Amino acid sequence: MNSLSNLLDNKISVAKIVNSHGVHGEVKIVPFTNVKDVITNLEEVLLYNTSTRNFFFSKVLQVKPLNKFFVLNLRGIKDMDEAKKMIGYEVFIDKKDLPSLxxxxxYWYEILDSEVYYEDGEYVGKVEEIIQTGANDVISIKNxxxxxxxxIPMTDHxxxxxxxxxxxxxxxxxxxxENGTNQAD
Incomplete structure (x- = not known):
């Protein structure tokens, strides 16, 4: 029998269920990627709740964009009550199913936990978080x-x-x- 860690091997969390949507069991998700094809091409997913450690597999029947969210119709979730029970579950897919870039x-998972150095070789820390600002991503580095x-803004500069x-x-x-503060003058 597979352990949970084996189930999550080679999988990546691409979204989180944040609410139900409508009365027919659809769920609203917030994506963890700005590559829309990752979400719009979902077919089979592993739904996993990191708090309860509950999981199950589901087939994605339909994906609809909704502002900065998406709405999923998942096999096995038939009404609003079942959909509400899914709030907090993360949506995992196989890494091999990610579109090529x-x-x-x-992808965020590729740079999270990366070691960061200044160009003079000084160690800065590890990437702990990626913040979406609208204009560009910003990496939060913790030493x-x-x-x-x-x-640090994720820009060519x-x-x-x-x-x-x-x-x-x-x-x-x-x-x-450079002068030891992170406050702008």
């Missing part, structure tokens, strides 16, 4: 030694080199960080 693009957080395979990123130091 060009070398300039990345466990001094417990400092550094925010600040990202010198991103090695997804090595999980390492070289960044340009932001001027106001």
């Amino acid at each position: 060009n070398s300039e693009e990345y 466990l030694e001094d417990d400092k957080e550094v925010l 600040y990202i010198i080199e991103l090695k997804k395979e090595d999980k390492s990123i070289i960044v340009k130091k932001i001027e106001w960080y």
Whole structure:
């Protein structure tokens, strides 16, 4: 029998169920990606609740965009009460089912936990979070030694080199960080 960790191997969370939608068992999800094809091409998913550790597999019958959300019609969820029980579940797919990206693009899981260095070789920390700002993503980097957080925009100006395979990123130091503060003047 497969353990839960084996079930999650080679899978990636692409969304979270945040609400029910309508009376016919549809669920509203918030995507964890800005690559719409990941969501619109969903076919079979593993639904997993990290709090309760409950999971089940389902076939996606229909996907509809709804502003910054999507609405899924899932096999086995027939009414609003069943849909409400799914709130909090994450939607996992096989990594192999992710659309291919060009070398300039990345999936969040590829850079989370990456080691970050300034271009002079100074260690900055590990990528803990990716923040969507609308204009561009921002990586939140945490250094466990001094417990400092550094925010770096994911733009060509600040990202010198991103090695997804090595999980390492070289960044340009932001001027106001150079004097030891993360506050803009």
